[in-house]
Amino acid sequence: MPVHNADIAAAFRRLADLLEIEGENPFRVRAYRNAAATVGGLPRDAAGMIADGADLSELPGIGDDLAAKIAEMVEKGSLHLLEEIETRVPPGLSDMARVPGLGPKRVKAIHDALGIDTLEALERAARKGRLRTLSGFGAKTEKNILDQLARFEGVEKRLRLIDAEHIAEPLVAYIRGIDGVKQAVVAGSYRRQKETVGDLDILVTAKDGAAVIARFVAYDEVGDIVSKGTTRSTVMLKSRFQVDLRVVPEVSYGAALFYFTGSKAHNIELRKRAIRRGWKLNEYGLFEGDDRIAGKTEEEIYEKLALPFIVPQLRENRGEIEAAEKGALPDLVSLQDIRGDLHCHTTASDGKYSIREMAEAAKERGYAYLGITDHSKSQTVAGGMSEDELAAQIDEIDALNEELDGIRVLKSCEVDILSDGKLDFSDKLLSRLDYTVCSIHGAFNLSREKQTERVLRAMDNPHFTILGHSTGRLINQRPPYDIDLEAVMDAARERGCYLELNAQPSRLDIDDIHCKMARDLGLKVPISTDAHSTDGLEMMRFGIAQAGRGWLEAKDVLNTLPLEKLLKAFGR
Numbered sequence: 001m002p003v004h005n006a007d008i009a010a011a012f013r014r015l016a017d018l019l020e021i022e023g024e025n026p027f028r029v030r031a032y033r034n035a036a037a038t039v040g041g042l043p044r045d046a047a048g049m050i051a052d053g054a055d056l057s058e059l060p061g062i063g064d065d066l067a068a069k070i071a072e073m074v075e076k077g078s079l080h081l082l083e084e085i086e087t088r089v090p091p092g093l094s095d096m097a098r099v100p101g102l103g104p105k106r107v108k109a110i111h112d113a114l115g116i117d118t119l120e121a122l123e124r125a126a127r128k129g130r131l132r133t134l135s136g137f138g139a140k141t142e143k144n145i146l147d148q149l150a151r152f153e154g155v156e157k158r159l160r161l162i163d164a165e166h167i168a169e170p171l172v173a174y175i176r177g178i179d180g181v182k183q184a185v186v187a188g189s190y191r192r193q194k195e196t197v198g199d200l201d202i203l204v205t206a207k208d209g210a211a212v213i214a215r216f217v218a219y220d221e222v223g224d225i226v227s228k229g230t231t232r233s234t235v236m237l238k239s240r241f242q243v244d245l246r247v248v249p250e251v252s253y254g255a256a257l258f259y260f261t262g263s264k265a266h267n268i269e270l271r272k273r274a275i276r277r278g279w280k281l282n283e284y285g286l287f288e289g290d291d292r293i294a295g296k297t298e299e300e301i302y303e304k305l306a307l308p309f310i311v312p313q314l315r316e317n318r319g320e321i322e323a324a325e326k327g328a329l330p331d332l333v334s335l336q337d338i339r340g341d342l343h344c345h346t347t348a349s350d351g352k353y354s355i356r357e358m359a360e361a362a363k364e365r366g367y368a369y370l371g372i373t374d375h376s377k378s379q380t381v382a383g384g385m386s387e388d389e390l391a392a393q394i395d396e397i398d399a400l401n402e403e404l405d406g407i408r409v410l411k412s413c414e415v416d417i418l419s420d421g422k423l424d425f426s427d428k429l430l431s432r433l434d435y436t437v438c439s440i441h442g443a444f445n446l447s448r449e450k451q452t453e454r455v456l457r458a459m460d461n462p463h464f465t466i467l468g469h470s471t472g473r474l475i476n477q478r479p480p481y482d483i484d485l486e487a488v489m490d491a492a493r494e495r496g497c498y499l500e501l502n503a504q505p506s507r508l509d510i511d512d513i514h515c516k517m518a519r520d521l522g523l524k525v526p527i528s529t530d531a532h533s534t535d536g537l538e539m540m541r542f543g544i545a546q547a548g549r550g551w552l553e554a555k556d557v558l559n560t561l562p563l564e565k566l567l568k569a570f571g572r
């Protein structure tokens with residue numbers, strides 16, 4: 001098996017971790033870390049350099065000792081020193097040290113105090129609250145560790161869009177920095193802004209593909225190189241996420257971008273359309289015989305095929321080609337159209353900031369209104385409010401609105417829908433609110449019929465306004481509960497209620513298909529962040545992305561309405 005720079009870098013990093021856990025001299029530890037960075041950033045494989053007779057001890061930070069270790073890795077694929085240390089320090093500790101936010105010092109503390117030496121044992125201990133018994137560890141640290149471990153477990157699955165962004169953005173920046181690279185863009189489901197991404201498809205224009213690929217596979221995060229040619233390469237990142245890279249000439253850029261953006265179903269329809277005109281469409285261009293009649297841009301491909309440009313989000317072969325033909329493509333809602341947020345939490349339940357702080361953050365975003373929706377009394381784990389507390393909050397908001405300028409705080413509540421379909425607060429109290437967000441937070445396992453009935457019964461309450469996160473799914477964690485959303489949407493339209501599009505990257509609930517269904521029914525969709533902090537308001541863009549995939553225009557979205565019209569839309 002060929003040894004790549006990434007493997008050598010990984011071995012040095014592991015060595016540094018284990019030495020640090022052992023309490024080794026920090027300078028020696030740092031020397032291995034620096035060497036890992038140097039080798040990871042080499043333009044060529046160290047193996048090839050050694051074969052060509054290069055003296056690696058001339059590289060920055062690499063002395064004779066490290067040069068000898070690189071040679072040992074290249075020759076044997078392993079390091080004697082590392083194997084020796086692994087007999088003293090359980091190898092699992094280096095896995096633990098790789099959990100973001102943990103690091104060697106904390107791993108050592110955990111191992112010394114609790115004898116934990118695997119990721120599994122670490123997770124069990126965090127769940128049982130054993131870590132917080134150590135000094136310097138709190139409940140928050142435990143939660144962070146569990147969150148990070150959940151990401152580790154999810155590695156075989158599709159990544160949420162936000163996680164894919166965290167991987168793609170630095171990677172694309174790195175690729176753009178490679179000599180000779182003109183354009184670098186992520187195509188595939190990522191460009192279509194799908195809620196989850198299976199792998200990244202990166203498209204690059206450059207003359208010398210082999211040179212670009214040599215640098216691509218030397219990226220620090222690359223774990224395994226699956227394939228490596230002169231125009232394409234596939235790697236598996238250390239996070240076990242796959243990246244496909246294609247290098248194309250500029251004349252083919254548009255055609256390649258079109259092809260690799262997909263979806264496959266959309267591509268196939270357009271290829272058929274080309275064939276009907278006696279042409280051929282592939283990743284190199286649109287061809288009439290051997291003549292390339294389009295291919296430099298996506299726009300010219302659509303134009304030649306007598307279609308207006310179709311944005312990537314819509315390319316799913318769900319009617320967008322027919323709509324394009326008729327000139328009836330939706331003009332998708334954008335972040336600028338949004339005038340406020342209708343679902344957020346404050347310190348009154350499980351949020352981090354006060355009403356005032358949330359309102360000011362909303363105002364900074366240019367919003368005209370912000371609805372405060374703290375939890376109702378049954379949500380004891382999420383700090384649900386008592387009737388008295390909500391009554392006091394209502395007064396507090398009235399007073400605050402007297403003071404605040406340029407933003408209106410709306411009185412609301414995330415009211416639990418109890419298993420029998422009753423709402424968690426009295427009608428008298430609910431009647432004092434501007435609107436409600438009513439959600440299911442328990443009894444997920446009812447039959448489809450019962451679950452649907454439960455929500456319909458709740459909607460019969462005149463104080464019901466918006467159904468929160470309508471299917472309860474958590475991407476990669478919890479499937480949706482069984483419910484007939486079409487029936488719920490029909491009922492909502494009849495009663496003047498709405499179904500939320502929750503913008504949390506783990507929820508995106510309702511999904512794109514149901515957004516389109518709502519649009520077809522003429523049911524406006526509120527897009528809400530369910531923010532638990534001021535930063536949480538940022539998640540609106542994921543809701544906008546999903547809404548676009550569901551064909552929603554500004555007029556289809558409830559919170560694009562100005563305040564007066566919104567209040568009317570709430571009224572029943």
Ligand code: DGT
Nearest residue numbers: 188189197198199201259260261262263264267268
């Ligand atoms: P993913 O990665 O599962 O989230 O979804 P995509 O859409 O990114 O799919 P992927 O990575 O397998 O392929 C990227 C694009 O390449 C895909 O959207 C369309 C194009 N493509 C892949 N295979 C085919 C094929 O067999 N025929 C056609 N026409 N296009 C294909």
Ligand code: CA
Nearest residue numbers: 188189199200
């Ligand atoms: Ca992909």
Ligand code: CA
Nearest residue numbers: 199200201244
């Ligand atoms: Ca792919």
Ligand code: ZN
Nearest residue numbers: 414439468469
């Ligand atoms: Zn909720």
